[in-house]
Amino acid sequence: MRKQVIAGNWKMYKTQAEALAYLQGLLPQLTDTPDEREVILCVPFTDLAVMSQNLHGGLVRLGAQNVHWEVEGAFTGEVSAPMLVELSVSYVVIGHSERRQYFGETDDTVNLRMRAAQEAGLTPILCVGETKQQRDAGQTEAVILHQLKIGLDGVDQTRLVIAYEPIWAIGTGETCDSKEANRVIETIRQQLSYGDVPIQYGGSVKPGNIDEIMAQPQIDGVLVGGASLEPQSFGRIVNFQTA
Numbered sequence: 001m002r003k004q005v006i007a008g009n010w011k012m013y014k015t016q017a018e019a020l021a022y023l024q025g026l027l028p029q030l031t032d033t034p035d036e037r038e039v040i041l042c043v044p045f046t047d048l049a050v051m052s053q054n055l056h057g058g059l060v061r062l063g064a065q066n067v068h069w070e071v072e073g074a075f076t077g078e079v080s081a082p083m084l085v086e087l088s089v090s091y092v093v094i095g096h097s098e099r100r101q102y103f104g105e106t107d108d109t110v111n112l113r114m115r116a117a118q119e120a121g122l123t124p125i126l127c128v129g130e131t132k133q134q135r136d137a138g139q140t141e142a143v144i145l146h147q148l149k150i151g152l153d154g155v156d157q158t159r160l161v162i163a164y165e166p167i168w169a170i171g172t173g174e175t176c177d178s179k180e181a182n183r184v185i186e187t188i189r190q191q192l193s194y195g196d197v198p199i200q201y202g203g204s205v206k207p208g209n210i211d212e213i214m215a216q217p218q219i220d221g222v223l224v225g226g227a228s229l230e231p232q233s234f235g236r237i238v239n240f241q242t243a
């Protein structure tokens, strides 16, 4: 059976003090959350240590938002996989569209990061998705299949999460129709050699649309930006209702 994976991506939000206050609001909401739901918070590097101390032994797993492919070296400003593992990090987001768009991430560097993450024992969350322009030009499938082909080269698919994040739906309030997200995710699944890879949807997920999104048969979870920043809102998303 495929795992349900609900992840918050804080992006560049929250100091350590804010992260601790957030946990006080979130953790009490998780007492009745079904065990089979994997709950992850992908936080800024500077929050990892304090989060790891305060999440120890609990339900919430810790994620980072990027990782370098070398174990160590002269790479100013970068963080390596063993450094993350030391802080009890379990997951790492790789190839987020904001990294691709603003920081020159390519499918080839995504692939290097994927391999390095797995090498160190981290589970990568590979982000794929098309721009509005690519969707309008009918290139959605081709773009995503290319991202998967290069990104997953040499990667162990049994230790992997994929997030389908249509770029036009990120931070815009314009959610991809849940049936359309389901369709694209089914197409992604057909490309995989391991059928049980959890595949998430991401892009303007909110408390108001989570139940409908999670009702789709191919969607195994969500990667949540803005609505993960507030504990009540993320708590409601984690505790989505099934029909």
Ligand code: 13P
Residues within 6 Å of the ligand: 009, 096, 165, 169, 170, 171, 172, 173, 202, 203, 204, 205, 223, 224, 225, 226, 227
């Ligand atoms: P929003 O939920 O703010 O649209 O962001 C989605 C995202 O980029 C998660 O990685």
